[in-house]
Amino acid sequence: MIRKSFYMLWGTQTVSNIADIVYLLSLITLVFTATGSLVTTILIPLFRMLSKIVSGLIAPLVLSKYRLTSILIGSQFGQFVLFASLIFYLNSTVTPAYVIIFLIVFGMSFLDGWTDPARNALIPRLAYDEGLMKANGFMSISDQIIKCAGWALSGLIVAIIGAIPTMWIAAVCYLLAMIFTAFIRDPYASPRKEPAVVAITDEDTLATEVVSESPAQQSASRWEQLSEGWKVLxxxxxxxxxxxxxxxxxxxxxxxxxxxxxxxxxxxxxxxxxxxxxxxxxxxxxxxxxxxxxxxxxxxxxxxxxxxxxxxxxxxxxxxxxxxxxxxxxxxxxxxxxxxxxxxxxxxxxxxxxxxxxxxxxxxxxxxxxxxxxxxxxxxxxxxxxxxxxxxxxxxxxxxxxxxxxxxxxxxxxxxxxxxxxxxxxxxxxxxxxxx
CATH class of the missing domain: 1.20.1250.20 (MFS general substrate transporter like domains)
Structure with missing residues (x-):
């Protein structure tokens, strides 16, 4: 009904949601306090949405090449590195360049755009029959609890210890999410395919050569991967x-x-x-x-x-x-x-x-x-x-x-x-x- 790995996925989803809320609230507070501009502040969620749209368009190329668990781990590690870099940058300058902040937000959201379809694709692999709806119910409950309590508690933490120290909490959450993901076992995962090898006999010599696609074939193959999800829709x-x-x-x-x-x-x-x-x-x-x-x-x-x-x-x-x-x-x-x-x-x-x-x-x-x-x-x-x-x-x-x-x-x-x-x-x- 529900595999043990689902609970690891549930854990990584919960911790990631906490990280996202803490990171968003602390960064929005920091930018709004520094600029006093609602227009500048609203660029943060706007950049997040635009980045996820772009990321989603090319996600099939990544999803077809790597295991879903590897994508999750890579994305979470990348978000941790970018977010830690942002914190160090904000600590090292009095007047930060907001272009840099928005670019880092764009990069983090770009990586996060791959985790959403990967997580959603993993759930039916780790839960089946009646367990699938129950698993989605568990995910829904934890999502709503985190959203309900997360914003209020994050606001309280920011008020007590400040925006930048609060951002370190989000960074630690990204690392914890990566640890949870490392314990997920995808039953449908298969080893990466090796290039096709053809034996060629030339008198007494046995040689091998790797069959490679032409640039046109590669382009067509990539287009098929990008468009396959839309075709199924x-x-x-x-x-x-x-x-x-x-x-x-x-x-x-x-x-x-x-x-x-x-x-x-x-x-x-x-x-x-x-x-x-x-x-x-x-x-x-x-x-x-x-x-x-x-x-x-x-x-x-x-x-x-x-x-x-x-x-x-x-x-x-x-x-x-x-x-x-x-x-x-x-x-x-x-x-x-x-x-x-x-x-x-x-x-x-x-x-x-x-x-x-x-x-x-x-x-x-x-x-x-x-x-x-x-x-x-x-x-x-x-x-x-x-x-x-x-x-x-x-x-x-x-x-x-x-x-x-x-x-x-x-x-x-x-x-x-x-x-x-x-x-x-x-x-x-x-x-x-x-x-x-």
């Missing part, structure tokens, strides 16, 4: 439908980022930033409850995964519509907490369905393409919703967010027949395809 009906649902839902889901929630608290609820903190905490508590629900009810959810996902999204839409036009702070607090429950259930089920409908060889490339698509969609969503909120108001923006998810539900309902095939039969087909 296009030809696999289940994956294609899940991608459509996910990206339409992402367009509306961007409404819950911190800046929009804060604007809603101030403009609609007429409360201060303290209520923004309460709202975030309430949402994370609901999300944690959603992850626990999935782990506890795996057997029942597994049998009706796709319908349950649609029902969860519908529950989220109903809550969002009530939230959009509510002006009572404590009711908004309850509603945003309740919304976290179906959002997390739908998210875990969707991730599990994606993993179940891909072979082990397809998963890394498809996860790379999926990551690029999700990041692009999220960036577009932030711009779209920002303009819509400024033009039509925050309440109408949350109405739009709910309607977008409703559109995803309608598409899923219309295409539900795709997911009616017998599950066990489908798993057998998938195993047969993987063995070829």
């Amino acid at each position: 296009g030809r696999n009906r289940r994956i294609r439908m899940l991608a459509i649902i996910d990206n339409i839902d992402t367009l509306g889901g961007a409404a819950w980022i911190g800046a929009f929630v804060l604007a809603f608290v101030v403009q609609v609820l007429h409360q201060d930033a303290r209520w923004w903190g309460f709202m975030n905490a309430s949402f994370f508590v609901g999300s944690i409850a959603g992850g626990i629900f999935v782990v506890a009810r795996v057997k029942k959810l597994q049998k009706n995964a796709f319908p349950v996902m649609l029902i969860s999204l519908l529950a989220y839409v109903i809550i969002t519509l009530f939230f959009a036009y509510n002006v009572v702070p404590w009711i908004a607090l309850i509603l945003i907490g309740l919304s976290g429950l179906p959002v997390q259930i739908a998210g875990v089920i969707r991730r599990t369905l994606i993993q179940q409908n891909l072979t082990p060889t397809e998963t890394p490339n498809v996860m790379s393409a999926w990551s690029v698509l999700s990041n692009l969609t999220f960036a577009i969503a932030m711009l779209l919703l920002s303009w819509f909120a400024d033009t039509f108001g925050m309440s109408n923006m949350y109405l739009l967010a709910g309607l977008l998810t409703l559109a995803a539900i309608v598409m899923g309902f219309v295409s539900r027949a795709i997911f009616r095939e017998d599950y066990e039969g489908y798993v057998q087909d998938k195993k047969l395809a993987a063995s070829k």
Whole structure:
């Protein structure tokens, strides 16, 4: 059901999340305190997103050449080296060049762009059958707990010991993540392929030569590797439908980022930033409850995964519509907490369905393409919703967010027949395809 190596992967994911939060908060605090410029500070998450998009586009070349565990270790070591270099640089100068800071952030995020598809591809290799959904539930619970407690505790640590000492905590976390990864054993890992060797007989002499591809063949091969994940997204009906649902839902889901929630608290609820903190905490508590629900009810959810996902999204839409036009702070607090429950259930089920409908060889490339698509969609969503909120108001923006998810539900309902095939039969087909 769940291999022992999964718990090592779970550990490395948890520690990496801690490192990311501590590093982001301490660096953002440092830059904002030094510059007082919101525009300069916002470049940090912007560079992270752009770097991950670029990294995701070329990730298939790396994923096809190296083992997933080797990619994780190399990425974590590279992030540690870059981050340690950044700390030493900041300690050695009074007026740091922000171009250097942003370049290092870009480099770290570029490496991190390879770890996301590698981790997602490892989960279905280390957990199977009912254990797969349970494993995704465990990942979800730890992610939400770290996000819930991480930002608050990191802010407290920065306030007590300062930004740069706090950054050393993140550096140590990157090293710990690498140690956890070293204990992961990928059951599908195979030795790197050696070049093909052909024996040539010339009278009594037996010589060998390495068969090498021409530059044109190498170029074509690289293009095949880069495009394979996108091709699977296009030809696999289940994956294609899940991608459509996910990206339409992402367009509306961007409404819950911190800046929009804060604007809603101030403009609609007429409360201060303290209520923004309460709202975030309430949402994370609901999300944690959603992850626990999935782990506890795996057997029942597994049998009706796709319908349950649609029902969860519908529950989220109903809550969002009530939230959009509510002006009572404590009711908004309850509603945003309740919304976290179906959002997390739908998210875990969707991730599990994606993993179940891909072979082990397809998963890394498809996860790379999926990551690029999700990041692009999220960036577009932030711009779209920002303009819509400024033009039509925050309440109408949350109405739009709910309607977008409703559109995803309608598409899923219309295409539900795709997911009616017998599950066990489908798993057998998938195993047969993987063995070829």
